[in-house]
């Protein structure tokens with residue numbers, strides 16, 4: 001078995017992949033999940049159960065709609081301002097990495113953007129804490145987990161303006177209080193399901209407040225009005241997400257997986273801090289539980305360590321090109337035994353170097 005520390009897309013438990021494979025061959029009465037009409041009662045039941053499970057697992061209060069969309073989180077970068085930012089208004093953004101930068105770049109095409117703080121000059125190795133969000137902002141946008149740099153924002157910044165959050169890489173990994181947000185979106189392909197599906201959780205009352213004419217596919221309201229079936233939905237991605245949400249529920253839900261995710265992160269950071277060959281790249285208080293970024297004190301040892309790790313079945317740990325070194329992504333589906341395997345590899349490599 002491989003220990004897959006890849007950043008995605010779509011790291012899911014083996015049992016979910018097996019069920020998904022079976023549904024491609026025979027979902028209902030010999031028909032594939034790929035060929036049945038999305039207007040059948042069978043598929044409507046899939047969407048209804050997925051909607052119910054997202055609400056249950058994240059404890060979504062009433063007054064919010066869960067949407068199954070397409071276009072990835074990247075389309076949300078544009079949909080958010082199109083739906084929430086009036087022509088004369090300003091939206092506030094916290095710049096904590098590439099994805100935050102891309103989000104605010106799209107917003108600038110629609111209206112005015114105020115960057116409240118940025119850690120760009122430090123290659124995004126920390127999350128700025130000292131900033132003010134102007135009270136007249138149309139909304140405040142931030143990225144809860146910075147997949148590339150390995151930082152995570154656990155506290156929702158305090159503000160009286162609507163809060164919009166890109167949770168692509170940590171949704172369903174820890175308990176959140178949805179009532180603190182007005183709009184949450186996430187490309188599904190880390191902890192939820194395959195690429196091709198984007199989840200949005202929208203507080204209904206924030207919509208319809210601006211004058212702009214919005215094309216139907218880009219308008220949250222058309223998707224709400226049509227129960228995420230305004231057009232042909234990504235049927236397979238929704239179905240696999242449902243299987244994965246069922247798996248998460250069977251594990252005890254988000255609170256239980258959060259405990260495991262904490263244990264996994266603690267085990268790996270403990271070794272990074274103990275082992276003299278390695279060092280973490282981010283401010284300790286901002287360390288992500290999902291994406292652990294680290295380098296070697298002696299960069300020349302990075303290639304040999306990568307090779308040694310691969311020989312132990314550890315794959316996907318090569319760092320993103322903008323950080324270098326290593327990135328171990330530890331999404332919900334990664335078992336703690338894989339983290340133990342990586343820690344052991346680091347320890348044995350250290351012993352070998354000492355010889």
Ligand code: PLP
Nearest residue numbers: 072073074099147166168169187
């Ligand atoms: N936001 C974050 C935090 C991400 O990690 C990613 C992709 O990894 C994106 C946005 C972009 O998502 P997509 O490829 O679904 O557009």
